[in-house]
Amino acid sequence: GxxxxxxxxxxxxxxxxxxxxxxxxxxxxxxxxxxxxxxxxxxxxxxxxxxxxxxxxxxxxxxxxxILWTVDTVDWQKPSAEQITSRVVDGAQNGAIILMHPTEQTNESLPGMIKGLREKGYKIVPLEKLITG
Incomplete structure (x- = not known):
């Protein structure tokens, strides 16, 4: 969800x-x-x-x-989907909170972002689960 x-x-x-x-x-x-x-x-x-x-x-x-974020996609500047993906995958750490806005490039970056994070061993969870465990 x-x-x-x-x-x-x-x-x-x-x-x-x-x-x-x-x-x-x-x-x-x-x-x-x-x-x-x-x-x-x-x-x-x-x-x-x-x-x-x-x-x-x-x-x-x-x-x-x-709450604040630990990784900023800077998607409001309209970077390419590849740049957004790179920024997130390279900047992620355990417990990262990623700031994303509803832009076309952000939407396009999601499959690569999710794949890259999973390949690095990260599990993607809702904020509530991250905060409350």
């Missing part, structure tokens, strides 16, 4: 937002995901990896745990 996390609705610099605006970003995304998938989100990966006490408080008050 798949696990969808919350990354904010409009991808703002969350450190520049007040508590209510941060909560709104998280809640709007949660609502959209729930409408589309009937599931809720538990984890919030703040845009740009930015966070401060206000962001942490907003996440907590909306029932989310803040």
């Amino acid at each position: 798949h696990e969808i996390g919350n990354h904010g609705f409009s991808h703002p610099h969350v450190n520049d937002l007040d508590l209510e605006r941060n909560k709104e970003e998280i809640q709007k995304t949660t609502k959209a995901i729930k409408q589309a998938t009937k599931s809720t989100t538990r984890y919030f990966a703040p845009p740009y990896g930015e966070y401060n006490d206000t962001v942490l408080q907003a996440a907590a008050e909306t029932g989310h745990q803040v």
Whole structure:
């Protein structure tokens, strides 16, 4: 199965937002995901990896745990599928959390990425399992 996390609705610099605006970003995304998938989100990966006490408080008050990634595909820059695959497979370590956005190149990179990670002996698990064991 798949696990969808919350990354904010409009991808703002969350450190520049007040508590209510941060909560709104998280809640709007949660609502959209729930409408589309009937599931809720538990984890919030703040845009740009930015966070401060206000962001942490907003996440907590909306029932989310803040998480960050350890491998960034930088797919928002539109690299080739091969570059994304290389970046992930070469950068992976035990417990890696990979940041991906819904781009065509990311989609194209998935088969090679999964194959490469498995060939290196990694097991791909949902975030929940990684965090809770």
